[in-house]
Each structure stands twice: as C-alpha cells, then as structure tokens.
Amino acid sequence: MSQGELTQSHITQGHLSHGIVSGDRHRSFEEVNARAAQIAGGLQGLGVKPGDCVCVLMRNDIAFLESAYAVMMLGAYMVPVNWHFKPEGVLYVLGDSGTRVLIGHADLLHHAAGIVPAAVTMLSVPTPPEILASYSIDPDHRAAPAGAIDLDRWLAQQRPYDGPALPQPQNMIYTSGTTGHPKGVKRFAPTPQQSANAEAMRAAIYGLKPGVRALCPGPLYHSAPNSFGIRAGRLGGVLALMPRFEPETLLQLIEQHRIDTVFMVPTMFIRLMKLPEAVRNTYDVSSLRHVIHAAAPCPPDVKRAMIDWWGPVIYEFYGSTESGAVTFASSEDALKKPGTVGRIAAGAELVFVDDDNNEVPQGEVGEIFSRIPGNPDFTYHNKPEKRAEIDRGGFITSGDMGYLDEDGYVFICDRKRDMVISGGVNIYPAEIEAALHAIPGVHDCAVFGIPDAEFGEALMAMLEPQPGVTLEQSNIRDQLRLSLAGYKVPKHIEIMAQLPREDSGKIFKRRLRDPYWAKAGRVI
Numbered sequence: 095m096s097q098g099e100l101t102q103s104h105i106t107q108g109h110l111s112h113g114i115v116s117g118d119r120h121r122s123f124e125e126v127n128a129r130a131a132q133i134a135g136g137l138q139g140l141g142v143k144p145g146d147c148v149c150v151l152m153r154n155d156i157a158f159l160e161s162a163y164a165v166m167m168l169g170a171y172m173v174p175v176n177w178h179f180k181p182e183g184v185l186y187v188l189g190d191s192g193t194r195v196l197i198g199h200a201d202l203l204h205h206a207a208g209i210v211p212a213a214v215t216m217l218s219v220p221t222p223p224e225i226l227a228s229y230s231i232d233p234d235h236r237a238a239p240a241g242a243i244d245l246d247r248w249l250a251q252q253r254p255y256d257g258p259a260l261p262q263p264q265n266m267i268y269t270s271g272t273t274g275h276p277k278g279v280k281r282f283a284p285t286p287q288q289s290a291n292a293e294a295m296r297a298a299i300y301g302l303k304p305g306v307r308a309l310c311p312g313p314l315y316h317s318a319p320n321s322f323g324i325r326a327g328r329l330g331g332v333l334a335l336m337p338r339f340e341p342e343t344l345l346q347l348i349e350q351h352r353i354d355t356v357f358m359v360p361t362m363f364i365r366l367m368k369l370p371e372a373v374r375n376t377y378d379v380s381s382l383r384h385v386i387h388a389a390a391p392c393p394p395d396v397k398r399a400m401i402d403w404w405g406p407v408i409y410e411f412y413g414s415t416e417s418g419a420v421t422f423a424s425s426e427d428a429l430k431k432p433g434t435v436g437r438i439a440a441g442a443e444l445v446f447v448d449d450d451n452n453e454v455p456q457g458e459v460g461e462i463f464s465r466i467p468g469n470p471d472f473t474y475h476n477k478p479e480k481r482a483e484i485d486r487g488g489f490i491t492s493g494d495m496g497y498l499d500e501d502g503y504v505f506i507c508d509r510k511r512d513m514v515i516s517g518g519v520n521i522y523p524a525e526i527e528a529a530l531h532a533i534p535g536v537h538d539c540a541v542f543g544i545p546d547a548e549f550g551e552a553l554m555a556m557l558e559p560q561p562g563v564t565l566e567q568s569n570i571r572d573q574l575r576l577s578l579a580g581y582k583v584p585k586h587i588e589i590m591a592q593l594p595r596e597d598s599g600k601i602f603k604r605r606l607r608d609p610y611w612a613k614a615g616r617v618i
Contacts, residue, residue, distance in 0.1 A: 110351050114156050114327055116335040117224025121156050123330065126163070133164035134255035136248060140195055140215055144169030144260055147191040151175045151184065151198035151206065153229075154335045157219045157245070158314050159327045161197045162265060169260030171280065174267065174315035177202050178596065181209045186275055187268055188214060190476055199225070201235040203242050216242035228338040265324070266475060267317045267415050278475035279317075279415045291468035292418075295441055296325060299411050299419045301355045301384025304329050309353045311336040311344055311362060317415040318388055322357040341365045345377035352381040360392035361600070363400050364531075364538065368560065374403065382407045388419070390600055391506065391524050393531035394432035401425045410435055412506065413464075414492040416472060416484070420444060420464040421504045433528070434503040435496075442466045444504065445489055446497060459497045459507050463489035495522065512603070514543035516551045521582055523553070529577050530555060533570060535563040538593055541584060542607045545614035553584035556606055558593045565589050 113122040121129075142148060148165045150172055152158045158174075165172035173191045175184055177199075184206045188196060196203075196210060197217045203210075210216055218238035221231060238244045261283050268276040284292065297303060300322050308326035310333065312319035327333045334347050339362055347353060366374070385400075386409045401408050406425035412435035413419040421444075423436025438444050446460030447453050454460035463486050474480045484490045495513060496506040507513075508522035515521070523541035530539040537560045546552035559565045567587045574583045594602040 110332050112331060114159060114333045114335065115351070116154065116156050116337065117222065117227075119156065119222060119224070123327075126156065126160055126327070128254070129249065130160045130163035130167065131254035131256075132249050132252045133160060133245075134167040136252035137164060137170075137195060138168060138255060138257070139252065142168055142170050142195060145263075146170045147173050147193045147266060149173045149175050149188055149191060149193045149196045151177055151196060151202050152219060152314075153177060153199060153202075153225050154310065154314050154337050155199070155219070155222055155225065156335070157197075157222075159323060159333075162320075162324055163327075164255075166262040166265075167255055167260070168257075169262065171263050171266040173278065174265060174320055176268070176313075176315050181206055183276075185209045187278075190275070191266065191278060197245065200238050200242075201231045204232070204235040204239045207239040207241055210241075217245045217248060218242040219245045222337075225337045265320055267315075267320065269415050277477055277480055279472050280475045281472045282470045284470040288468060288470045291441065292470070293325075295419070295439070295466070295469070296321060299409075299422055299439065300325065300357065300386055301409070302326055302329060305331040307332040307352055307354045307381070309334045309336070309344070309347055309351070309356045311339045312357060312359060316389075319357055322386075326355070339365075341369055342373060345369075345374070345379065348379050348382065349377045354381050354383045356382070356385045358385060358387045359389045359600070360387060360396065361390070361538070361595075363387070363392065363396050367396060367399055368537070379404055384409060386411065388412065391433075391528065393528050394428070395532055397428050398432070401429065411439070412436065412504065416490055416492065417464045418442075418466055418469055420466065427503065431499070431501070431503045434499075434505055436504060437502050438504065439466075441468050443489070444498070445486075447486070451486065454497075456498050457500060459495055461491055461510055462494045462496050462504075462506075463491045465489045512542065514551050514553060516543070516546070516553065516581070517549040519581060521553065526553070526555065526574070526578065526582055526584065529574055530557065530570070532577075533573050535560050535565055536570075537561075537563075538601065540593060540601045540603050540606055542603055544586065544607070544610040546585070552586060553582070554586040554588070554607075554610070555584035556588050556590055556593060558590055 113120050150161050162172045175187050195215045199221045200218045201221045203218050221236055264281045266278045266280050268278050302325050306329050310319055310323040314320050314323050332351050334351050385407050388411050408425045410423040411419040412421040420439055420442040421436040422439045427436050444464045445453055448460055465488055493510040494506055495508055495510050508524040512523055526541045527539050530536050536557055538558045541555045543551035544554045571583055594605045
C-alpha cells in the first residue's frame, strides 16, 4: 500500500479503525513508524546525536509527528518552530538551539531559505493538499526551495535506524514570551520512575488510553497540543489532525471518526457556540468522553453552555510549558464553582505568595508558584539564569495571580504582568473580560492598562462584536456596572472588527497594548 492510501482494511463500520488522518490522507501506525525509523536513520547519517536539537517548521501534518518520533528515537530534542515567526524569529531559534537540521513544509522554507545558515541542512516536506486548501499559499512555493532537499526523495535513500533504544526526551518548546526572545524549555533526562509518573499524569489529564480516538485541532508547535498529539499518535486508535481550526469541520470530524477525546482552547468553544443551533444539532457528538481544554480562561457561561450541549465530558487543567498541568477540573467542578480551574492535581504542589515572598492565607490573592516533585526538572536552554529568576525553593511561577478558596478550588485572577494599577488599586483584567463575555453581542475582548496622566494607568477594553452586531460603548458600560465595581469599568472602550490572534486562538494582547506605552515613552 502506498503511503497515504486509505484501504478497506482500515475502515470499520464506515469509519477509520486506526492510524493518523489529515484531510483525505491517512497513514497507518505501521507506516508512520516505518517512515519515522527511516527519517531517524537519515538524521543519524547527517550527524544528529543524543542531546542534539532538530528544528521542525511545519503546520499540523502527519509528517510533523513522524519527524518528532524520528528525532526522539535518536535521543535528541525535536524543536517545533512557531511558523508564524518572522524570518528573524526562525533564525533566532535555529541559532539558539544549535540545530544542524531544519525539517519544514516547502512553502514555509521558501520564506526562511534566505536566512538559514549554510551549515543547517534543510529537508523540505511537500505541503499537503489540505493545508494548501486552508491557507493562501503561493503556487510557486509548493516545491522544495533552492538549497533544500526534498524529503521524500531523500527518504528513499535512507536505511531505517536500527540502533539501541535510547531515552526519549520531551520536545523542547520555545515559549512565546512577552518580552525579548523566546526561551527553550529543556527537560532533564527523566529517571524511569519520573518517566512513568509523567506519563500517568498526562494520560489522566488528557484522557488518553490505549485505542483512544483523538482529535487535535490546535497547532502542534504549542506545548499542550504537541504533548497531546505525540502521545495520542502512539496509542493504536485514531488521531485526526486539523490543518486549521474551523468549527463545523470539527463537528464533522467528531462524527465521521467517532472521536472520543479532544484537546481544545476556550476560543474554540466560543466559536462553536456561535454556530446556528440547526448546524450544531446536525452532528452526532455522542462518542465524546473527554474534552480537555487549557491555555486561557474560559468564561463560565461558555463552559456551562458546552456542558449542556456535549454533556459532562468537559475537563480543564491549568499549568504552563514549564510547570506542566498543576490543577484539574471536571464538568461537575465547573458547575459547582464557576470560574475555577479545579483542584490541585495529584502529584502537584501550589503556594500563593505576596510581593514580600510570604505565603498568603487561603482565600487571598497571591502569585502562584508550583512544582511537581515526581516529574523531571527543566532549564531554559542557554539561559539558566532565567530559570533561577522564576524559582522559589524549587517552586516556579509563570506570573499568574490567584487564590485557593475554602473548598480547595483554585481560581486565577490574572497574570501579574497584566495586572493594572490605577490610582494605587490593583485591577485584574481577566475579571472584566469575563463580564464582557457575558454581554450579548460580544464575540471576544481584551482588557489592559494604558498610560493615564492622573491615575498612572487606565483600563482599555477592545471588543470584537459578533457578525452583524453593532455594539454601543455607553450600553457596554451600563451593563458592566451591573456586575462590576465602578472603578473596574473601563475608562476607554474601542470596537474592532477583528482582534489580532495567534494561530492557537489567543489574542495578541501585546500588539494592542504596546503602541500606547510606546507613545508614552514608558512601559509601566
């Protein structure tokens, strides 16, 4: 059977029985493993050794996972590169990681080819049809660029890796960062017990088990979708990849492949709920048993609506690339404690501290520090001093502010750096954003501080209306006053047709905020 060909042997009762699928292409796990072994053999021939880094510049694709498995076979670190990066950003990751090989989609390599050092071998993956259909791609950029090696032709000449089984490190993810260059989160080699602990914890939180039928609509260059996808692709069931999130297509894939487990972000829920009810009711989603979300706060009304629609299969975790998942919430938790990110996960520890580094009492807001003692620790690649900056006696922070309530539920107020200090009063934009989400006609929003001559900072709210809806600033303020104290009602409100976003769906708040502070000549 040729690679990508879908045969009757992989179809059971009208749907795919096993393998990885993307668009109309399918590869069995046997094919994926065979191709991964060939890629690994070829990479070894290019000099890749245990502990080295190999960069991957691809959108969601079967070849992304094959490359990851290949690099891991060699005991090396696969480094997913955010394909939204400008060429300078790609060049920084290549240089910082010290990679000798870059594997990428042909069209993306065309944009990067001019800046890739001559010492880096470029392996060009043909950009697949479903990605060509989802993005506006120059037809002249579909073939390998000058200086790159076509991966399929190269692969035909490679012998499969047949060396010893090596410890497989986690992929090295570069955090997006809010200031300066991104940092590579590099895990230390785990002991067998640490590896078992980590796998058991992820399996429980992600809902992954042998035979899982999983769907990954988020970008594989992001930490959690990457971890989810790589594990789901090894469990013998089905893994469906989406080249780009589209709400009705997600419903189609759930029904078509009898998907039971999905990793999502709240923006996807919001977009799903915007579909007409007739469209939502068209698709059978009864196969779902574990839908896990993270990455951003989920408005309680949206969470409740999703549970009403899909049933008590919605789960949430809170964590970061550095910390891993440190809390976990079920649908029952979300309904009992709206807005919570759950209880502290098994094996995790959290403390909440004030600006003087003292732990605050239960119920009071503090900066969240966490650790999972049973998991391998990490450093920032080439930046150990940055790791030390976020450490407090073995606990680390991502700068989030929150509290633990009387029943042991964790609530996140906001990121410390996003906190607005107006007239000496601390204001958390996440609370205001949640109130804005509850207003009819608001599709999405971002709240942040901008310079104010009198108060130091003033609140700015930027709103994206639902299609066909006209929002009035005065009406928005009136509705906010029904649920918020007066000082939390934004002084400034702007309406935008479309807020800038990352591919994950997160709003690029920095792009909105920075121009105001640049004009003021200060950053706080």
